[in-house]
Amino acid sequence: MKIEYKDLKAVNITVKEKKEKNKAGRENRKNEEIQAAAEELRHSSAGLEQFAYVTSRALEEPLRIVARYTQLVAQRYKGKLDADADEFIGYIMDGATWMQKLINGLRAYSRVGRQGKPFKPTGCEAVLDRALTNRRARIEESGAVITHGILPTVMVDASQLVQLFEKLIGNAIKYRNGEPPHIHISAEQKGNEWIFSVRDNGIGIASEYYERIFVIFQRLHSRKEYPGNGIGLAICERVVERHGGRIWVESELGKNSTFYFTIPINGDK
Numbered sequence: 001m002k003i004e005y006k007d008l009k010a011v012n013i014t015v016k017e018k019k020e021k022n023k024a025g026r027e028n029r030k031n032e033e034i035q036a037a038a039e040e041l042r043h044s045s046a047g048l049e050q051f052a053y054v055t056s057r058a059l060e061e062p063l064r065i066v067a068r069y070t071q072l073v074a075q076r077y078k079g080k081l082d083a084d085a086d087e088f089i090g091y092i093m094d095g096a097t098w099m100q101k102l103i104n105g106l107r108a109y110s111r112v113g114r115q116g117k118p119f120k121p122t123g124c125e126a127v128l129d130r131a132l133t134n135r136r137a138r139i140e141e142s143g144a145v146i147t148h149g150i151l152p153t154v155m156v157d158a159s160q161l162v163q164l165f166e167k168l169i170g171n172a173i174k175y176r177n178g179e180p181p182h183i184h185i186s187a188e189q190k191g192n193e194w195i196f197s198v199r200d201n202g203i204g205i206a207s208e209y210y211e212r213i214f215v216i217f218q219r220l221h222s223r224k225e226y227p228g229n230g231i232g233l234a235i236c237e238r239v240v241e242r243h244g245g246r247i248w249v250e251s252e253l254g255k256n257s258t259f260y261f262t263i264p265i266n267g268d269k
Contacts, residue, residue, distance in 0.1 A: 060103055067096040102217070105231035109216065112160065112238040119243070122158045124151035124196075128185060131165035135173075142173045143180035151187050152194055154263045160239045165198075167232045168259050172200035174226055177254070193245065193262045204253040213249065236261070 070092045078086055128148060132139065139146065146169065154161075165185070172183045182201045187194050205213065205220070212218050216234040236259075240247040245262035 063096060063099050063103065067093070067100070070096060098223075101229050102231075105217075105229040109231060109235050109238060112235060113242060116242055117157045117159060119155045119157055121153055122156050122161065123153045124161070124187065127156075127158055127161045128165055131162045131169060134162070134166055135169055138170065138173050142176065144173050144183060145180060146183045146185070148184065149186040151185070151196075152189070154194060155266070156243055156263060160242070164236055164239045164261070167236050168198040171232060171259075172198065172202055172257075175200075175202045175257075177201070177203045189265070192266065193264050195260055195262050197258050197260050199256065199258040201256050204255050204257055205249060205251040206253050207251070210249055210251070214247070 070089060074089045074093065078089070125148070128151060132146060138144075169183060169185075173181050179201065184199045185196070186199075187196045189195075209220055213220065214233050214237045217230040219230040237247050240261045240263075244264045247259065247261040249257055249259050251257040
């Protein structure tokens with residue numbers, strides 16, 4: 001049987017078309033999987049925000065009652081009972097104060113999606129200046145040296161980007177290793193997104209905790225070592241997710257940490 005050249009050419013074209021269709025099909029399925037994962041993440045985050053909001057509202061009134069009557073007991077009976085009673089009352093009051101801080105943290109977390117503002121073109125250098133102004137007292141107290149590279153204009157909720165910078169810079173100052181903090185903020189365009197980084201010279205984070213630190217109420221240190229409610233980085237993650245980005249950390253324990261987050265160039269969620 002003799003095969004004509006034109007028949008071979010037709011076969012090659014058919015094979016090529018099939019390969020292109022298969023490739024397009026794989027890309028479509030991949031895009032659909034990415035979109036489905038993003039949608040699932042949005043629903044999960046929205047559900048967690050709603051839970052945080054409802055929980056903070058539900059807990060506040062009973063906590064207020066506990067705190068109020070504990071204060072009355074302390075005022076009326078302090079020094080009239082034995083030393084143990086005074087100590088126990090103090091524990092109750094400290095616990096109520098701590099619980100109120102956790103409720104405030106839950107409320108702040110719930111506001112990220114519920115009270116977020118529309119995205120607008122925003123100069124990041126102006127946003128950073130505002131964040132530094134808000135943190136001026138802590139910066140001066142710690143002797144922190146803060147520098148930054150050229151920062152872009154992006155489509156964001158400006159108030160939430162200020163909050164994001166405040167919390168990342170605040171953590172860099174808090175978790176210092178005895179030396180004055182040196183913090184550098186920069187941004188680099190890669191593909192269709194901006195990658196921001198906040199680098200410090202602090203105590204660092206062990207690699208096994210890279211994901212755990214973004215979980216709400218998760219802490220790596222006691223409150224005596226470093227104050228806080230364990231919700232700051234969870235809020236950072238939620239802010240970044242709302243803007244269609246992602247956040248992660250790279251660190252060398254005992255030397256430094258760099259927090260990265262991305263913002264899409266086109267501002268799409």
